[in-house]
Amino acid sequence: MPHALRDAQPASGRASLYAEITTRIIAELEAGRLPWVQPWGGADTASLGLPRNASSGRPYSGINVLILWGAVFAGGFSGQTWLTYRQAQALGGTVRRGERGTTIVYAARFVPDRERLRAREEGETAQPIPFLKRFTVFNTDQCDGLPENIAPMPPPIPxxxxxxxxxxxxxxxxxxxxxxxxxxxxxxxxxxxxxxxxxxxxxxxxxxxxxxxxxxxxxxxxxxxxxxxxxxxxxxxxxxxxxxxxxxxxxxxxxxxxxxxxxxxxxxxxxxxxxxxxxxxxxxxxxxxxxxxxxxxACLPEGTMPGREEEGGGDRGDG
Structure with missing residues (x-):
């Protein structure tokens, strides 16, 4: 996959991030590519699996899977494990100078003060609105000095x-x-x-x-x-x-x-x-x-497959 889902640049306003992601997905579809399957189309791609945080071991989910699969494909990375800059440092490693991170998102909901006031005055339940927050991660291939076998991806199933x-x-x-x-x-x-x-x-x-x-x-x-x-x-x-x-x-x-x-x-x-x-x-x-x-x-016997959580915890939201 080209750089369509990588290295998002800052944009103003909460809604702009939705538009930014959508524009890039549309570009892929218009080119006849399906962002959720293309990463497995070549011999040089990383091992199959869901991307996960190398520090916590938690798999990413939702739109972040598509973003990180695209980054693995575009960057030619060998693995599906990711870290924030601080997490790399906390593990005794460092992100190599000049490396560009990949912007992913955290979805949540909040109730604006104005909506809270309106609901109180009208005797209704306040309605939360969804929002996306950006943060940047780096593939472990972009880091040096990390301990060996940090949250390794499970080996491919025979x-x-x-x-x-x-x-x-x-x-x-x-x-x-x-x-x-x-x-x-x-x-x-x-x-x-x-x-x-x-x-x-x-x-x-x-x-x-x-x-x-x-x-x-x-x-x-x-x-x-x-x-x-x-x-x-x-x-x-x-x-x-x-x-x-x-x-x-x-x-x-x-x-x-x-x-x-x-x-x-x-x-x-x-x-x-x-x-x-x-x-x-x-x-x-x-x-x-x-x-x-x-x-x-979750229907499989307990312990067969890991659960999923978004980076930062909390409600993933619907977007």
């Missing part, structure tokens, strides 16, 4: 174990998965996933990528995360939910060590419409995709 783990996740989810037919979809009323037989795919690994995409949709069921799944085919709601499921599938594949081929960008046009209409849509979609992936990964 090829023979990838599919069983994905199948175990599907079973643990409790969602009925029906195999057969020539279409892949999630049926909300029946709460089941339909996926063609594995032998229908040119590469068997893509059966799992497809199943995880549809399983991502299933997390929107009212008994789970309760997303709005009412969008009719071709609508903005439908396109947004497809975006959530597509990114959730990418997050799940990375967490499970699966490297599927790039999915045909069926929905790029409608995704672009959604992003151009709402510059917070990609942040919301990535946040909801993280929640969907977290929900499904």
């Amino acid at each position: 090829a023979g174990l990838i599919l069983p783990r994905a199948e175990a996740l599907i079973r643990a989810s409790g969602v009925e998965v029906r195999i057969g037919g020539d279409r892949a979809f999630y049926h909300l009323q029946h709460d089941c996933v339909q996926v063609p037989a594995p032998q229908s795919f040119f590469e068997p690994v893509n059966w799992h990528r497809t199943a995880l995409h549809e399983l991502g949709h299933s997390t929107g069921h009212p008994s789970r995360l309760g997303r709005d799944l009412s969008g009719a085919f071709g609508s903005r709601k439908y396109a947004f939910e497809e975006l959530v499921a597509e990114i959730a599938s990418a997050f799940l594949c990375a967490a499970l060590g699966i490297v599927p081929t790039v999915r045909h960008a069926d929905y790029i046009g409608t995704w672009l419409e959604v992003l151009r209409e709402d510059d917070r849509a990609i942040v919301r979609a990535a946040s909801q995709a993280s929640r969907a992936a977290d929900y499904l990964l």
Whole structure:
């Protein structure tokens, strides 16, 4: 991925950061690239996995995954571990002179004093508003003097174990998965996933990528995360939910060590419409995709997969 998601420069106003991120995602989509899958397209990329903080070991989530995957690809870094400047110093290391950091974001909510006053006067509940805060991290490849094996990424899962783990996740989810037919979809009323037989795919690994995409949709069921799944085919709601499921599938594949081929960008046009209409849509979609992936990964036996937290703690927010 080019520098589209790297080295964001300061901009004025809280809303500008949403616009900045959205503009860069749009540029990638207009070029026919999917920011959530391209980092795994070459032989020289870093090991598969979710980016994590090298000091705390906590994986990043939401839009930060896309930003950091892009930075790994653009910078040719060998790993997915990151530190702030102060964290590198605290570990006895240093960021090399001249290295440029990557700007990521912390999402939270706050209630302005004016809104608090209005709610008190009208006897209503004060409504918080979302905001993004910037901070800068450096890949551990950009640092010197760090202790060895600082929060190392887990080794790739051997090829023979990838599919069983994905199948175990599907079973643990409790969602009925029906195999057969020539279409892949999630049926909300029946709460089941339909996926063609594995032998229908040119590469068997893509059966799992497809199943995880549809399983991502299933997390929107009212008994789970309760997303709005009412969008009719071709609508903005439908396109947004497809975006959530597509990114959730990418997050799940990375967490499970699966490297599927790039999915045909069926929905790029409608995704672009959604992003151009709402510059917070990609942040919301990535946040909801993280929640969907977290929900499904939590179905695995305790200790099988690590939890996710954003740098700095607190509520990640919807953006």
